[in-house]
Amino acid sequence: xxSAEKSMTETNEMSGTVARxxxxxxxxxxxxxxxxxxxxxxxxxxIAAGVHETVDNIAxxxxxxxxxxxxxxxxxxDAQARFTENCRVRIQEDPLASLGIAAAVGFLLGYLLRxx
Numbered sequence: 441x442x443s444a445e446k447s448m449t450e451t452n453e454m455s456g457t458v459a460r461x462x463x464x465x466x467x468x469x470x471x472x473x474x475x476x477x478x479x480x481x482x483x484x485x486x487i488a489a490g491v492h493e494t495v496d497n498i499a500x501x502x503x504x505x506x507x508x509x510x511x512x513x514x515x516x517x518d519a520q521a522r523f524t525e526n527c528r529v530r531i532q533e534d535p536l537a538s539l540g541i542a543a544a545v546g547f548l549l550g551y552l553l554r555x556x
Contacts, residue, residue: 531538
């Protein structure tokens, strides 16, 4: 029995030693992870700041493009209105010449677009 008790004691001591070793290894790993994440944090923060800045720059560029598009589309609408008004005035001033020009353009387009 002494031998069994001695064996149990040794097993308990070994279990305690293994448990302490596991605890020490776990603590060491946690410290290493904390150290690595602490070292990586400034790099991640710099990258995140750079990405935020890029997104802001894209947003500013998109806003400028939208504003420019709005201005240009207004200019195109104004030019179309002026062209339409000029055509209307010319047709009213000389309807016979306008009819002749329209017929000539129709004949020319028909000639150019017919199958050969």
